[in-house]
Amino acid sequence: MRSSGTAFAYNAVETSHKTVMRAKFRVLTLNMLKKLQSNRTALLLLALCLLFIYGCSTGPKRTDTPPAEKPIAAITDISPSDAAEKTRLAYAQFVDVRTTAEYKAGHADRAVNIPLDTLEQNLDRIEKNEPVYMICETGRRSREASEILARNGYTMIYNVTGGTAEWRSKGLPMK
Structure with a gap:
């Protein structure tokens, strides 16, 4: 049997040892929790990055802009003198x-007559693949007619500026 002095010393050492062990356990537990916490954060960040990348790279691309309309062909203004020269060509x-x-x-x-108010019903009379020279009295109606042709796929459109009035004043051939 141990003496009371030895028992006290033994209990003191045992208590001290338990205290040290508890302290070490607390430190180890705190370190493990910190590592686990930092791993959780890293895993969470990784998961969010993967979701972001996956979300941006899959599925149909959606745009809020409407599809572009068919481009309108350029309409070239031409003087009556130049138009008179060009319309002598067989294909004009x-x-x-x-x-x-x-x-x-x-x-x-x-010049053949297709009044502006009947132009859209008579587009079949005008060849799309040949130059088209449009004329009216002053150039305003022929400009409007040229825009109708452009919207309907004609690409070689010439608007005679000044119209028949200027054509006449220049002494160009009339019928």
Whole structure:
């Protein structure tokens, strides 16, 4: 049997040893929790990054802009003198968009009459793959007619500036 002095010393050492062990256990537990916490943070960040990358790289691309409309062909303004020269060519088409009465009163040589208000119903009379020269009295209606042609796929469109009025004043051939 141990003496009471030895027992006290033994208990003191045992208590001291238990205290040290508890302290070490606390330190180890805190270190493990810190590592686990930092690993959780890293795993969470990694998971969020993967979700972001996956979300950005899959699925159909959506745009909020409407599809582009078909581009309108350029309409070239041309003087009556230049138009008279160009319309002498066999493949050139010359369209007078004035009313039938205006056309019968006098028109540019080689011009065919398709009044502006009937133009869309008569597009089949105008060849898409050939140059088209549009004329009216002053150039306003022929500009409008040129825009109709452009919207319908014509690409070689020439608007005679000044129209028949300027054509006449230049002394160009009339019928």
